[in-house]
Amino acid sequence: MTSRQTPAPAPGRSRSLSAGIFDVDGVLLASPHERAWREALRDFADEASFTTTVYQSAVAGKPRLAGALAALQALGVPNAVQRAGAYAKSKQRRLEELIKAGAVMAFPDALRFVKAVRALGFPIAVASSSKNANAMMRRIRLEDHQSLFDVFQANVCGRDLPAGKPDPAIFLLAAAELPAAPANCFVVEDAPAGVEAARAGGMAALGVARLGDARLLRTAGADLVVTSLDEVSIDQLSHGRLCRRLP
Structure with a gap:
């Protein structure tokens, strides 16, 4: 060139x-990572508040549990430390479904x-x-x-x-x-x-x-x-x- x-x-x-x-x-x-994080948020907070900016700045690149905690904290979810494990598991289930579906x-x-x-x-x-x-x-x-x-x-x-x-x-x-x-x-x-x-x-x-x-x-x-x-x-x-x- x-x-x-x-x-x-x-x-x-x-x-x-x-x-x-x-x-x-x-x-x-x-990959459907961001989508899985957002859709798994339904039991924890308003999923519409999980924007691409939140994902990129707080979650992307981090291990699953650390990402879950960072997301909940960024969204101001009460008792984020106690709830992060459940959120991480919910996200993983949704991600596996999306991968299996070819997303x-x-x-x-x-x-x-x-x-x-x-x-x-x-x-x-x-x-x-x-x-x-x-x-x-x-x-x-x-x-x-x-x-x-x-x-x-x-x-x-x-x-x-x-x-x-x-x-x-x-x-x-x-x-x-x-x-x-x-x-x-x-x-x-x-x-x-x-x-x-x-x-x-x-x-x-x-x-x-x-x-x-x-x-x-x-x-x-x-x-x-x-x-x-x-x-x-x-x-x-x-x-x-x-x-x-x-x-």
Whole structure:
């Protein structure tokens, strides 16, 4: 590609990227997580108050129980600590129903980007706090008859870790299992908590603002924010740089 490119800002850091780590929900897959959280809220609060902004800022990227507690607290639900466990279980039941019904799709730009990064020879990992991530990825069939689940060299989805995002533990584990030095990894995330986790782990953060939440991702510290992964320059990435591809 010979188009003009704008390097992603990385104040005070010099890195050469050579490995990628991908979140699942909102990055690779249009999953029914947000819908399940909202619909499970019926016994706890007004589900209409659970907006996409609430989901992205308070829940996305966090382990199930932590997400449930954060959602109830964000909505001002009384006795949130005591009720979070029941809400988390209700959400999981609804999510499993939706997955079984086929309410999971891959983002075409994400599949193109994963394919392009693999073609560069970069090792790639998938890292999601969701214990449902692997089941959803197995439902996505690719051109070579593999599933999306099969294309990653490392998979740390759903692992039980001492802390969830924005703690960097899940991304540091993914880097170790590739293996790759954290400073050489870029993390693809759609949630502010995930961006914060990547930065805390010393990795570059590529924010995907699919829901009009670019400001939240920039505030969280993303090195580059795009609305589609097609906007990332593969040519520059081949040289270890995270840049936007401009027409």
